[in-house]
Amino acid sequence: MGSAVGRPVAVTGLGFVTPIGNDTETVWANLVEGRSGVGPITLFDPGDLPTRIAAEVKGFEPERFMDRKAARHLARYSQFGLAAARMALDDAGVDPSRLDPDAVGVVLSSGVGGIDEVERNQATLMARGPRRISPFAVPMMIADMGAGVIAMHVGAGGPNFAVVSACASSAHGIGEAAEIVRRGDAEVMLAGGSEAAITPLMLGAFCQIQAVSTRNDAPERACRPFDTGRDGFVMGEGAVMLVLEDGERARRRGARVLAEIGGYAATADMYHYTAPDPEGRGASRAMRKAVTRAGLEPEQVGYINAHGTSTRLGDIAETIAIKRVFGEHARRLAVSSTKSMVGHLLGAAGAFEAAVCVLAIDRGVLPPTINLESPDPECDLDHVANHARPARVDVALSNSFGFGGHNACVVVQRPGRNGTAAPAADQRTS
Amino acid sequence: MTDALDFRELQTLAAEILGIEPERVQLPLSFAHDLAADSLDIVELMMAVEDRYAVALPEQELEQMKSVGDLWRYLLAHHGERTSERDAVVG
Numbered sequence: 001m002g003s004a005v006g007r008p009v010a011v012t013g014l015g016f017v018t019p020i021g022n023d024t025e026t027v028w029a030n031l032v033e034g035r036s037g038v039g040p041i042t043l044f045d046p047g048d049l050p051t052r053i054a055a056e057v058k059g060f061e062p063e064r065f066m067d068r069k070a071a072r073h074l075a076r077y078s079q080f081g082l083a084a085a086r087m088a089l090d091d092a093g094v095d096p097s098r099l100d101p102d103a104v105g106v107v108l109s110s111g112v113g114g115i116d117e118v119e120r121n122q123a124t125l126m127a128r129g130p131r132r133i134s135p136f137a138v139p140m141m142i143a144d145m146g147a148g149v150i151a152m153h154v155g156a157g158g159p160n161f162a163v164v165s166a167c168a169s170s171a172h173g174i175g176e177a178a179e180i181v182r183r184g185d186a187e188v189m190l191a192g193g194s195e196a197a198i199t200p201l202m203l204g205a206f207c208q209i210q211a212v213s214t215r216n217d218a219p220e221r222a223c224r225p226f227d228t229g230r231d232g233f234v235m236g237e238g239a240v241m242l243v244l245e246d247g248e249r250a251r252r253r254g255a256r257v258l259a260e261i262g263g264y265a266a267t268a269d270m271y272h273y274t275a276p277d278p279e280g281r282g283a284s285r286a287m288r289k290a291v292t293r294a295g296l297e298p299e300q301v302g303y304i305n306a307h308g309t310s311t312r313l314g315d316i317a318e319t320i321a322i323k324r325v326f327g328e329h330a331r332r333l334a335v336s337s338t339k340s341m342v343g344h345l346l347g348a349a350g351a352f353e354a355a356v357c358v359l360a361i362d363r364g365v366l367p368p369t370i371n372l373e374s375p376d377p378e379c380d381l382d383h384v385a386n387h388a389r390p391a392r393v394d395v396a397l398s399n400s401f402g403f404g405g406h407n408a409c410v411v412v413q414r415p416g417r418n419g420t421a422a423p424a425a426d427q428r429t430s
Numbered sequence: 431m432t433d434a435l436d437f438r439e440l441q442t443l444a445a446e447i448l449g450i451e452p453e454r455v456q457l458p459l460s461f462a463h464d465l466a467a468d469s470l471d472i473v474e475l476m477m478a479v480e481d482r483y484a485v486a487l488p489e490q491e492l493e494q495m496k497s498v499g500d501l502w503r504y505l506l507a508h509h510g511e512r513t514s515e516r517d518a519v520v521g
Contacts, residue, residue: 069449073470135473 008247009178009261013092014355015084018238019055020342031367032388036220036341038234043198051212053219054198055236055343073136075114076196080239081146085190092243097155105158105186106147109173109193111166111347113143116199146194158186166402171350175264175410178244187246193348194239224371225308225337226315226379233309236343240351259358262411263294269405276314280321282407287325290409299329302393305353307401308337319379336384340370350400357396357412366391447475457499483509
């Protein structure tokens with residue numbers, strides 16, 4: 001154990017398909033304004049399900065990013081992923097097709113991949129028999145196809161796979177992709193997550209475990225992390241991709257470096273299928289390890305983008321975990337949950353939240369936790385309640401915890417940060 | 431389905447599935463070589479054809495159907511023959 005080894009990893013591009021916008025500027029404006037992307041479900045008729053709200057992607061035009069035939073043969077999550085990947089590459093000014101095939105890889109993570117296609121084909125199977133199952137059923141449903149499709153469309157021939165760890169999927173994916181760059185196995189990695197799981201089966205299943213908010217009459221107020229009035233998370237969908245680039249390469253080509261991935265760590269709760277360890281032990285080990293890996297001390301972290309799903313157990317366990325790691329400093333750092341606005345992007349949540357950390361550092365504003373009207377006394381940290389706050393932050397931590405007890409924490413830091421930690425600084429000049 | 435078939439209808443159906451303009455679907459053209467259809471596209475097309483024209487496309491026939499013309503001639507001879515959905519062979 002020790003500080004990060006290898007080269008610095010620069011974040012040079014971002015791409016968003018989200019419930020609060022399908023480009024960086026719209027997403028950022030809505031985050032800073034504290035606008036919610038939650039509304040009544042339109043993707044299907046939720047009938048008399050207890051929950052009839054979600055944070056859907058709006059105004060997405062697949063034809064802007066792929067031809068008609070490709071769009072027909074890609075599951076919604078793959079369409080989102082490909083669109084976000086193209087936007088991230090444009091943002092970074094990287095065209096993989098002009099580079100060595102091994103130079104650029106893709107890690108696109110997803111919790112459940114093409115679950116909508118699973119449901120569609122299951123319905124066909126029951127109604128019309130096995131000979132009417134689509135020949136595209138398998139490629140559309142598998143959770144790794146998004147990564148494969150991006151490689152095919154943009155010409156990225158490096159490491160290519162998906163990570164599955166429920167709501168921590170894309171945090172693990174970004175962390176592992178950063179390590180691929182750090183150890184020199186690729187010069188550039190497109191890393192992120194995509195999810196399109198607002199379906200009758202998934203929503204019905206989450207309803208059965210009473211995990212989702214039923215505040216159908218006030219969708220914008222439904223997701224309220226750290227608030228006593230919370231009643232569960234709100235399903236979201238979307239894709240977020242980051243371009244992670246070898247820091248030296250980015251410097252050589254004069255790329256705009258938004259931030260760096262300083263460190264990453266993953267642990268397991270060893271506790272329960274869906275509930276977090278109430279003592280937050282697994283989560284705190286992941287946070288501490290990620291900070292250490294970045295060559296930092298906990299006191300250097302200025303902002304945490306919390307997992308903060310708006311469930312009572314999760315919010316309290318995360319608060320306890322943060323206090324375990326940061327001690328007195330937990331009272332000084334800012335902790336917001338952007339899920340309050342965008343809902344829970346599930347397998348894409350970690351990527352969205354890492355990207356929020358990147359923008360918060362780059363633009364000097366901390367997005368708020370909205371709907372925080374009656375703070376839970378057990379969640380007594382500085383949650384940047386309801387209004388964005390200008391603040392210079394050099395080091396941010398993105399927390400992601402998934403069903404199954406998977407914990408992944410990613411440290412995002414200012415490029416060329418003049419921190420007190422010698423190891424990371426030394427690597428930057430070597 | 432005993433009426434004369436309309437070739438433009440097949441053009442539209444194939445074009446939708448292959449993601450091309452209907453006028454490109456012409457009798458002498460090979461699905462694979464001229465219309466860039468891969469094996470999955472061809473299965474999808476044949477399923478749609480079976481449904482639209484109430485035919486069953488036996489596997490041995492499919493292997494012979496390389497061109498739009500091959501398919502069109504088969505449809506002219508056999509459309510409307512299938513009475514049950516479960517007769518379909520493609521899958």
